[in-house]
Amino acid sequence: MSENVIEARGLLKTYGEARAVDAIDLDIRRGEIFGLLGPNGAGKTTTILMMLGLTETSGGSVSVLGFDPVRQPLQVKRRVGYLPDAVGFYDHMTARENLIYTARLLDIPRRESNGRIMQALKSVALDDVADKRVATFSRGMRQRLGIAEIVMKKAEIAILDEPTSGLDPHATFELLEMIRGLKKAGVAVLLSSHLLDRVQSVCDRVALFNKGKIALMGTVVELANQVLGAGHPLLVEASGIDVAAALRGIEGVQQVLPAGEGAWRVVADRDVRAVVARNVVTAGGSLSRLSDLQPSLEEVYTHYFEGERHAA
Amino acid sequence: MQREGSPFTGIGPVFMKELSDHLTSIRMMVLTLFVIVFGAFPVASSLQTLRTVVSADAYLYLRIFTIEPQQVPISFISALNFIIPLMAIGLGFDSVNSEFNRRTLSRVLSQPIYRDALLLGKFLGGLMTLAVGLLALWLIVFGAGLLLLGIPPRGVEVARAFGFLVVAVFYGGVWLAIAMLFSVVFRSTATSALCALGLWLFFFILWPMIANALVLGFAPAEITSIDQYVGIQELAIALQRLSPGTLFSEALLGLLNPETRTLGFMLPTQMRGAIPNAPLPLDQSLLLIWPQVTGLIAGMIVVFSAAYVVFQREEVRA
The missing domain is CATH 3.40.50.300 (P-loop containing nucleotide triphosphate hydrolases)
Known part of the structure; x- marks a missing residue:
């Protein structure tokens, strides 16, 4: 106690x-x-x-x-x-x-x-x-x-x-x-x-x-779950194709959000890394990065305040 | 809502720190130099005058303070009247806002101390510094008198001169409180110094003129009775007394010129039966100046309270 x-x-x-x-x-x-x-x-x-x-x-x-x-x-x-x-x-x-x-x-x-x-x-x-x-x-x-x-x-x-x-x-x-x-x-x-x-x-x-x-x-993890949603956030960097379109159809993917030049954030309810890689490559894109994201406070923060701004 | 704990918790350390800061500061040295330069001239020349003029005077020592020598048309007390405010302003104009600007205020206030104690400790530290400086000056004047006049002062003279010292500290207290008030009100030390000095110049240069103009404005075109005349004179004196400098010089007049019988306006008929130039005993002189001294102390307390109220409401965050 x-x-x-x-x-x-x-x-x-x-x-x-x-x-x-x-x-x-x-x-x-x-x-x-x-x-x-x-x-x-x-x-x-x-x-x-x-x-x-x-x-x-x-x-x-x-x-x-x-x-x-x-x-x-x-x-x-x-x-x-x-x-x-x-x-x-x-x-x-x-x-x-x-x-x-x-x-x-x-x-x-x-x-x-x-x-x-x-x-x-x-x-x-x-x-x-x-x-x-x-x-x-x-x-x-x-x-x-x-x-x-x-x-x-x-x-x-x-x-x-x-x-x-x-x-x-x-x-x-x-x-x-x-x-x-x-x-x-x-x-x-x-x-x-x-x-x-x-x-x-x-x-x-x-x-x-x-x-x-x-x-x-x-705790930081609790906050991340609250704001970013539970599950596995991924960072995908690829070029040559419309990555968002290629990933949206994958089972388990909840969100695909642009995260800067040629980078996307993928939120899924399970580990979808293998499928993501396959889809990008078969669609003819060149995959330069695919990483599992630890929920970071910075993301929670930015995400939360962006949501706030949209709501306002 | 009642708060707990003594408002004086921590006042001792603040007082000691302020005192040691002041006494070791370069600013204090500059101020001391100022006072010595401004005070030494009148004292030296009045001693010169006193040595050449041989007359039986029961209050020879007090004359050092009061006579206006031929060479320098200013007496020691009028020099002090002018200089003490400057010293007090120099000690107080940045006492609170400098803590704020150095970002020490919130750290100090997060220690177990009320704002009351901080402000009062600072005020008393400044007042003590002022008192130490004035005491030193006072002793120098007395020492110079001993050396150059060659006769010891009488007890009553010492007592009167000591009274002068006490009144001078209160007078400095008024100006210290004024300077601290500005240091609480203004975040910028330069603004607060400027305002305090502005007020000082106002009271010394402008106020006598304004007071006269006001009296002329109030006065009827033609004075028809003696009561009317007395009324106008009393108004003029009352207006002048709003300046702490007037109270100070009146109090000193009563203390250092034992012949002084009144500080206000007096008709010749009221003087009937008085022995001209007969000195009053010390207790009578003290009674005479008591209102002036009370006025100075009250002014000091009022201004300090104003500073206190403003300080209590101030946000400590940067």
Whole structure:
């Protein structure tokens, strides 16, 4: 039985007429990595700020570790670590001094804080630059310092807003490793992102935000089944013939959709690779690629929002 | 809805950080230089004047602050009247919006601290910095007086001069609160600095003229009674007192010129029986300036509350 660390029920945030967050229900379980996905302005950051009590709710309720962020923000903020989008530190102070300031705000006893700070800096591989001014840090180092702050805080929940945005692939990889490290330490991680393939690799569950509502929620595979349909999606690349026409007649094929120049997406309820290959070749086409697609979050995302646009 | 936990949680670390930031900053050095340059001239020349003019004066030390020397037609207190706002604005104009622009605000506010404590900690840190600076200046003036006049100050003079220091800190507090209000309202530090400096110039240059124009506008074409005349004079004074600088200089007048008996308008008939040029005892002087000091403190609290209200409603997201 997994225990919920964050429970939101009918959570609402309105700005005048506009509903930034429209009555969402959300549960985050202890020790999982949960991804909030969606386009910019879909309400991800607003949801996060309401969970931290940094912005007022317009309705509904949210409970974080059993505390109400509206009425007991100090209790919540003592136990939850937050890494804002493009986190800032005091440039004129060193990494260690920045963390000392946070430790003072957290009221960590001085004799304890030094050890905890060094340990946290070590866990994000910043211990050798602990006494360098933050002004000299790269973006990736700042994000890691933000993670160090959460580690030092011994937070039970880590909320990361776009942690990987603006990072190069290597720095992203390192950061995701650190996020996994948080999970290993038993911390529930809530992260928002639009870098879908990265998120897919770390998240246990995701929620897809759209216009303030949660459109889809579940594991990546569940979402794929919901949006892309169950079964075996294939990617076919061929030239010389009308591939769509050649494949439509095959038994079990549900959909043939164009997926770019000379490429088609085939959704079937069984493995139809052999038949597809035969049909293309016998029709006189040259088959250049035939691959079984793992459902990817990117596809779910694109597909879902394309469907939305058509519906609108 | 009631929120839990003390609004002052975390105020200590914020205060200490602000104080150390201010005291070690280059900006503070520039401001100190400013004050020394602007303050040293009047003090040096008034000491010069005091050394040459030999007269029995019971309040010799206080004259260092108040007399307008011949060489520089500005006294130390009028220089301070002008300079303290500049110092306060320099310390406060970017206190909140710079945190916002550096993106540290949401991170700091996600620690267990209320916005109240952050704002108050910043304000008190700035005020403390101001107080330290003024105290240093005050000690320098006293030291220079000791050296150049060669006689020690009397206790009552020290007490009055200390009162001056306290009033000066409150006066700086008003301007610090104003600067912080602008730093909360405007996201751009340049805009907030410009607005605060604009208000400062407005009160020093424009307001006396506007107040006069207003009085002329209200005044009847012909003054027929003494009551009417008194009414107009009182209106003029009341308008002038809307400027914190007026309150400051009136309070200093009462404190540093013990002969001052009134800060308002007075008819010659009301002066009947008074001994001219007889100094008031300290407690009477304090009573005299009490409304001015209260006005300064109230102004400081009102402006700070406005900043607080705006800050509470502000969105922390970028």
